[in-house]
Amino acid sequence: MEHRGSSEKPSSENTPHEPGRNVGRRRFLGYLVAAPTLAVAAQLGDSATAPSAASAVIPSAPEQQEIYDLNDLLTLAAKPTSNLIAVVINSDGTASFDMPRAESGQGVTTMAAMLIAEELDLPLDKINVTLADARPELLFNQFTGASNTTIAMYEPIRTAAAIAREQLLGAAAVRFSVTVDRLSVRGGVVYAPDGRTTRYGELAVRAASRRTREVDVTLKDSSEFTVIGTPRNRIDARDAVTGRKTFAMDRGVPDALPTMICRPPTIKGAPRSFANADEVRQMPGVTHVAQLATGIAVRAKTFGQCIDAVNALDVTWNPGTVDTESDDTVLAKLREAEADFGLAPGGEVIEGDFVFHFRNNAALEPNTAVADVRPDRAEIWAPLQAPILCKEQVAEQLGLPLDAVTVHVEQAGGAFGRRMFNDVVLEATEASRKMGRPVKLMWHRTDECRQGRTHPMCTSRIRATYSGDNVLSFEQLHTSVATDYTQGFGEIITAKAGQLPPNGMSNEENFAKPVFNATVNVPYHFGKVSHALEETYTYDTFPTGSVRNLVNPDVRTAQELIVDQLAATMGKDPYEFRREFIDDDRLRAVLDTVAKEGDWGREMAPGTAQGITVHKEYKGATACLIEIDCRDETVNREIRAAVTGPRVTKAIMAVDAGLAINPRGLEAQMQGGIMDGIAQALTSSLHLRDGVLLEGSWDDYFYTRLWNAPFETRVIVMPPTTGEPGGAGELGVPAAMAAVACAYARATGTVPTTFPINHGTLSFTPKPTVPPLPPSPTNGLEFTY
Amino acid sequence: MRTHTFIVNGERVHVRIEADVRLLWVLRDVLGITGPKYGCGINVCKACTSHINGKAFNPCSVRVRDIKGGDEITTIEGLPDTVGADLHPMQEAWLERDVPQCGYCQPGQIMAAVAKVRQARDEGHEISDADIDEIRNICRCGTYARIREAIKEGAKKM
Ligand code: FES
Ligand code: FES
Numbered sequence A: 001m002e003h004r005g006s007s008e009k010p011s012s013e014n015t016p017h018e019p020g021r022n023v024g025r026r027r028f029l030g031y032l033v034a035a036p037t038l039a040v041a042a043q044l045g046d047s048a049t050a051p052s053a054a055s056a057v058i059p060s061a062p063e064q065q066e067i068y069d070l071n072d073l074l075t076l077a078a079k080p081t082s083n084l085i086a087v088v089i090n091s092d093g094t095a096s097f098d099m100p101r102a103e104s105g106q107g108v109t110t111m112a113a114m115l116i117a118e119e120l121d122l123p124l125d126k127i128n129v130t131l132a133d134a135r136p137e138l139l140f141n142q143f144t145g146a147s148n149t150t151i152a153m154y155e156p157i158r159t160a161a162a163i164a165r166e167q168l169l170g171a172a173a174v175r176f177s178v179t180v181d182r183l184s185v186r187g188g189v190v191y192a193p194d195g196r197t198t199r200y201g202e203l204a205v206r207a208a209s210r211r212t213r214e215v216d217v218t219l220k221d222s223s224e225f226t227v228i229g230t231p232r233n234r235i236d237a238r239d240a241v242t243g244r245k246t247f248a249m250d251r252g253v254p255d256a257l258p259t260m261i262c263r264p265p266t267i268k269g270a271p272r273s274f275a276n277a278d279e280v281r282q283m284p285g286v287t288h289v290a291q292l293a294t295g296i297a298v299r300a301k302t303f304g305q306c307i308d309a310v311n312a313l314d315v316t317w318n319p320g321t322v323d324t325e326s327d328d329t330v331l332a333k334l335r336e337a338e339a340d341f342g343l344a345p346g347g348e349v350i351e352g353d354f355v356f357h358f359r360n361n362a363a364l365e366p367n368t369a370v371a372d373v374r375p376d377r378a379e380i381w382a383p384l385q386a387p388i389l390c391k392e393q394v395a396e397q398l399g400l401p402l403d404a405v406t407v408h409v410e411q412a413g414g415a416f417g418r419r420m421f422n423d424v425v426l427e428a429t430e431a432s433r434k435m436g437r438p439v440k441l442m443w444h445r446t447d448e449c450r451q452g453r454t455h456p457m458c459t460s461r462i463r464a465t466y467s468g469d470n471v472l473s474f475e476q477l478h479t480s481v482a483t484d485y486t487q488g489f490g491e492i493i494t495a496k497a498g499q500l501p502p503n504g505m506s507n508e509e510n511f512a513k514p515v516f517n518a519t520v521n522v523p524y525h526f527g528k529v530s531h532a533l534e535e536t537y538t539y540d541t542f543p544t545g546s547v548r549n550l551v552n553p554d555v556r557t558a559q560e561l562i563v564d565q566l567a568a569t570m571g572k573d574p575y576e577f578r579r580e581f582i583d584d585d586r587l588r589a590v591l592d593t594v595a596k597e598g599d600w601g602r603e604m605a606p607g608t609a610q611g612i613t614v615h616k617e618y619k620g621a622t623a624c625l626i627e628i629d630c631r632d633e634t635v636n637r638e639i640r641a642a643v644t645g646p647r648v649t650k651a652i653m654a655v656d657a658g659l660a661i662n663p664r665g666l667e668a669q670m671q672g673g674i675m676d677g678i679a680q681a682l683t684s685s686l687h688l689r690d691g692v693l694l695e696g697s698w699d700d701y702f703y704t705r706l707w708n709a710p711f712e713t714r715v716i717v718m719p720p721t722t723g724e725p726g727g728a729g730e731l732g733v734p735a736a737m738a739a740v741a742c743a744y745a746r747a748t749g750t751v752p753t754t755f756p757i758n759h760g761t762l763s764f765t766p767k768p769t770v771p772p773l774p775p776s777p778t779n780g781l782e783f784t785y
Numbered sequence B: 001m002r003t004h005t006f007i008v009n010g011e012r013v014h015v016r017i018e019a020d021v022r023l024l025w026v027l028r029d030v031l032g033i034t035g036p037k038y039g040c041g042i043n044v045c046k047a048c049t050s051h052i053n054g055k056a057f058n059p060c061s062v063r064v065r066d067i068k069g070g071d072e073i074t075t076i077e078g079l080p081d082t083v084g085a086d087l088h089p090m091q092e093a094w095l096e097r098d099v100p101q102c103g104y105c106q107p108g109q110i111m112a113a114v115a116k117v118r119q120a121r122d123e124g125h126e127i128s129d130a131d132i133d134e135i136r137n138i139c140r141c142g143t144y145a146r147i148r149e150a151i152k153e154g155a156k157k158m
Helices: A070-078 A108-120 A149-176 A237-242 A277-281 A303-312 A327-337 A387-398 A423-435 A445-451 A489-497 A507-519 A552-569 A574-581 A585-597 A663-683 A733-748 B023-030 B089-096 B106-122 B129-133 B144-157
Strands: A027-032 A039-043 A084-089 A095-099 A127-131 A184-186 A189-191 A197-199 A213-218 A257-262 A270-274 A286-291 A296-300 A315-318 A348-356 A368-374 A377-382 A405-409 A439-442 A458-467 A470-481 A528-536 A608-617 A620-629 A647-656 A712-717 B002-008 B011-017 B050-052 B055-057 B072-074
Touching: A027 A149, A039 A149, A084 A149, A095 A108, A095 A149, A108 A127, A108 A149, A149 A189, A149 A197, A149 A213, A237 B089, A237 B106, A257 A303, A257 A423, A277 A286, A277 A303, A286 A303, A286 A423, A296 A303, A296 A423, A296 A439, A303 B023, A327 A458, A327 A470, A327 A528, A348 A552, A368 A423, A377 A387, A377 A423, A387 A405, A387 A423, A423 A439, A458 A552, A470 A552, A507 A528, A552 A574, A552 A608, A552 A663, A552 A733, A574 A585, A574 A608, A585 A608, A585 A620, A585 A647, A585 A712, A608 A733, A620 A663, A620 A733, A647 A663, A647 A733, A663 A712, A663 A733, A663 B144, B011 B023, B050 B106, B055 B106, B089 B106, B089 B144, B106 B129, B106 B144, B129 B144
Parallel strands: A095 A127, A257 A439, A377 A405, A470 A528, A647 A712, B002 B072
Antiparallel strands: A027 A039, A027 A213, A039 A084, A084 A095, A184 A189, A189 A197, A257 A296, A270 A315, A286 A296, A348 A458, A368 A377, A368 A439, A458 A470, A608 A620, A620 A647, B002 B011, B050 B055, B050 B072
């Protein structure tokens, strides 16, 4: 069945499909690339969709996020650049795609394979997706962040695959001496009307182009999709469950021995000198010791020996950037920076003031980079969200031309924003250069906690006014420790704006505030709505970054707590109130779905309660219903060496991603978002005391564990609405965090004002800072089970 | 420095290394067995979970000197062989439920799950939510909901 027009005649299809753009009728441009087998390229970048309007109560003027959200910015930044990505058909009948994005568990390689499978009519297991090396010619389009990958890749990948299919069919038509429209394809096999068959593999050379030229194509109409929109398992799942999936630290680069760094006792301290280099060099397994900008690096036969050597080093440190700062001094500084509320239009006032503490953005796989620096070249292997920037930074550091630096992007063991920053790579290249040997540099977990990047501490204050049954105004003033935008993320925004800030001086004005305004919104008709960001400190005072979303988990949690209070004051049910004021039909649909599926309003025992919230971002809509148990017997349940506290017993999330390319992958992302939301609302934070983050590993940084995870977690993926895929990676966190907070408030009768709610109690003894690393225990065999 | 000898995934190995090096590094950095992952080095993240004589343990916190000649270490790579199949039923359940996200914690999760099911059976019951709550392995991607389901499914086929 041939369902697409060839490049010469216009498509005869004009059946409209889902709301939104009819992709079936548009023609997409791609390139046949001169190559030994068929290779088709397409340009990265996609188009914007207009949000739909809604009507109710007192309408709020559209906010910036609705007109022009962060993804539009990111996508537009890419427009004028020449960003080609290519699908190659191999002689063995497989297709290959070298993806210029990071795979950190968010499932983008599976998504890419599905898009190719769809347009190429090739089974999913015949498609190999690898991660592309840094490609500077992609300019701003090899950056993974803000859940943008699917949005940006949706059309280009399909375009390349669709052209490839046409070329293969064209070659088959010649071979069988029939016209293309008489051929059919199933699973990579082309059938002629008389029963003759040929495979893509046999056509790959024949269909190859001898010169590079432009062609265009129409894409499948969504009504014809057989892969897109169907739940599929991850293409790398088998490797993951067999231990074959390799990460940077599993990479067997010859002679790249384990390397670790002895780091300063306080944030951003630096080594002044160290006394016992020779002694440490003599320690078992140790091969090299070298002073770096950030600490003293030790290279040894095993990481275990690196740990021992790091702890044996006698280092004199220069002070760090925040040696006199603690939670309370930072809070005082935030209070000073807070802006005043504007004039409210009268009516009754409801106010809220919330504090969100520092939290860590570390993934389970610690920062790792393999570096092999030679006098005339360097080669890097690392999981990177911004590989081009990495390549540029390495070239600059080593004084090498750009093309003398090769940067391989590894699969990441989680990212959450951490791998936008190339700190570990620059340390690895410095160590390799100084030691004259390849190194496999890994951060110890304790380094991640204490010297890693944190989500900036912030306050969020809200003043809402209402009169009778109407909300008249809703103003939110968010005040945050400055976020570092000098890498990756910032570069794109800057490119769009065309204004590189000198030395990051305009970090706040040119990055933080525009991003805040592009990502924040109040999804309710609350009359006069406004929100603003103030930052304090400079962007490089604290090492900061995003943690699976930047501002919205906190901003929306503050908002939804006030929404519940407005509802309560007006004597309305939290669900009914939201339903009435919500400003978006898609949002109302997901809200209704969780209310129904989660049996909203069911009778709950005292000390337990439900919470319900919504969130829209990344061209998607979510709603979350949480049930929490805050009864004493639950809160105080004992688990050895663990924080327990209130338990979320049930989580229901409904998600409308516009078009879920892989509903199963989307479900996974939402589940992960729920676990982050629980952690951030209840248990997960860093305590700052005199320039030291007290948390030092997973036993005191309380990310959600099985004993705090809900017994029931259910995600409902809505049918396609806009027909356009939205982002997923970070989408689930805000509604989940907010719903946990709202449920907690309803269960306990106390509105939490500090997050996570257990931050006030330090429930562990901090590990020492000197020596910097906790030694590995030796009693592991006492805990076998 | 002496030579340490024991069995890993059914094969006898001989490793010449200092006696106090933790087994995780012997497996990963010396023997090149990279299924067990590093996440903390202090027995709290459980990413390195493997089996010793059929029981779950964390090699980051065991010195190689404490492994005896007859001890059998099983890492995720050797798990299928313990049931003489391409995949252990727990791995099948993991695939069935599409548990992994980044996958980094998953070798440890599966090894922990298998041991937990056996432990429950040794105590005379099938694995329950309360048993699952005792599993300490961190998944920073938050795959707990699917882990919970997959353990119950995998147990049925074990
Ligand atoms: S590395 Fe062994 S428990 Fe964390
Ligand atoms: S799948 Fe990524 S840490 Fe568990």
